[in-house]
Amino acid sequence: MTSSAGSTESGGTPPAARRRNRLQRGTTDQHLLDSRTRSAEYVHEDPWRVLRMQAEFVEGFGALAEVGPAIAVFGSARTKPGTPEYESGVAVGRALAEAGFAVITGGGPGAMQAANQGAMEGGGLSVGLGIELPFEQGMNPYVELAVDFRYFFVRKTCFVKYSEGFVTLPGGLGTLDELFEALTLVQTRKITRFPIVLFGSAYWSGLIDWLRATVVAEGKASPEDLDLFHITDSVEEAVRLVSKEAPDGRLEV
DSSP, rough: BOTTTBBSSSSOOOOOOOOOOGGOOOOOOHHHHHHGGHHHHHHHHHHHHHHHHHHHHHHHHHHHHOOOOOEEEEEETOOOOSSSSHHHHHHHHHHHHHTOOEEEEOOOOOOOHHHHHHHHOOOOOOOOEEEEEESOOOOOOOOEEEEESSOOOHHHHHHHHHHHHHEOOSSHHHHHHHHHHHHHHHOOOOOOOOOEEOHHHHHHHHHHHIIIIIIHHHHHHHGGGGGGOEEEEEEHHHHHHOOOOOSSSBOOO
């Protein structure tokens, strides 16, 4: 596992960190997926990338295997400290920790930092799953267990595998990506249903109205798909929703 300083607690070698004028053009995901710049020589390198992907799964699974009950908290990296949205993230993280959950975020700034801060203040385990980006971001100072990833799909798998519910704070495209992937996995029964909570009705209501009035109304989704998530402005209700246990022991709402 890696820390924000780039050291490892397990003795392994962390992913390389590049900053300022040492930043590479593009990301590992981009090089993997962009066929427009792929030469025959590059194609022959792809099988070796499978080993790197495998190594990321092994590292992630190994680091997170003993985390225990955990809730993933998503939200914008652009949320500013001191704002009501940031303070809500702190309150959510703290309440989840006090309820006995580890808190898993993307490890970055903004809403992610807020949830990690709350988790630490609440005496819970604060986890960050970072991702290689073409600009500096790094782990926020409230992450206690940090795992860095090059590939988004490996990181997403770890979010789903080791979380028993999702709380989604106001966020942008990355947050929407994580939210809709979770909803799709539940809707298609690729995973056992677990609670998905949207925090902040003023922020999310427009999206919900569009889903109901356009997507469902035009038959692109079923009315019951709107039951796959809950929306709330209450920290206590958010924690209650993700704490509700189904008869089979899985979290369900």
